[in-house]
Amino acid sequence: MIRTYALALAPLFVLGATAAIAAPKPYEPLTVTYDTTGSDDPELKTFIETLQKAVDSGDVATLKASVAQDLKIYAPLIGFPDEAPPAALANPDKHLGEQRLDEAAAKTTSSDTDYSREDLDSLIVDVFGMALEPKSIGKSKTADGALCSPAEAAFDRQKALDIAAAADVPPGNLWILSDKTDFREKPNLSAPVVATLPAGTIVPFLEGSVEVTPAEQTDEDWYSVVLPSGKIAYGANDSSLAFQAVSVCYAKTDGHWAVTAIVVPGV
Structure with missing residues (x-):
């Protein structure tokens, strides 16, 4: 059976520990749009x-x-x-x-x-x-x-680049949320939700796979992002979209x- 790399659309990168990331800054949130003109034929x-x-x-x-x-x-x-x-x-x-x-x-x-x-x-x-x-x-x-x-x-390219710069990540770490997503203070479902972003939001990923202690291990896979507020937060079970x-x-x-x-x- 042939496996195609294109099936893996979720982020596969893992940056260094978030503690090594320069302090991120707030940025203006950006949501993509889609031009569906003619698609109803x-x-x-x-x-x-x-x-x-x-x-x-x-x-x-x-x-x-x-x-x-x-x-x-x-x-x-x-x-x-x-x-x-x-x-x-x-x-x-x-x-x-x-x-x-x-x-x-x-x-x-x-x-x-x-x-x-x-x-x-x-x-x-x-x-x-x-x-x-x-x-x-x-x-x-x-x-x-x-x-x-x-x-x-479709999106404003310069605004997206500004998001990457504010989060201090390369543009390749920008991904599009496929669904409305809750982001938490810690990689734990019992942690407070600090922000909920709508589907289509461009977010800068810090880590595609966050390690948790054995005591905190659950069925969820966690990843970390920089929120528009400049805070680092955690989402579960990534299904984001590539550009x-x-x-x-x-x-x-x-x-x-x-x-x-x-x-x-x-x-």
Whole structure:
């Protein structure tokens, strides 16, 4: 069974102990938005439902048939996005649809391997499954404004960089809360909640995995962040979102919706 690194969207970094972090400063909270213009097209919705059914049944033939011949592949770096998104990968050999789909699927793994047809088909199903699972559609700056699944977050880049600077962390430690989240004074469910931040808030992570003493050990996995107040606090069971995700993008080709681009974040 092939494991794809792109499945792991939660922060994997662990900075040094929070005691070694410079004193963080307060910052203005920032929440991302999503441009869903055009996502309510009935034909597009039907097309995506067909893709989802194919994923659920492992029908790779239908997924391959959904891909436009001129399939673009974007490979932005995982982490905080560059100011200008990278251009689509070059296609000097003029590979078409299905072959480009194979190339995109292979990029979701961290190994340089010649995959069998069965392995590639499994990776293709994984790509569509990862992209469709959040069940959101929106315009993507990465994919030159195309409608993509999942929706790509839009935000004020400079304000986000200001948050990283105030928290004294690299921009790569900024993540997006997927849900409304309580943050506590200590990594313990009995500790007071010091702030509750809404879904979509950009937060600077200090530690992706906080160690607790054996006596305090519970089923929760704790992480630490800097709150807008400048205080350090703790959240449980991280499910935050990266700025870049494996995505499939759509456009009308010859009057019908097709998958015209795939975004595969890389390291």
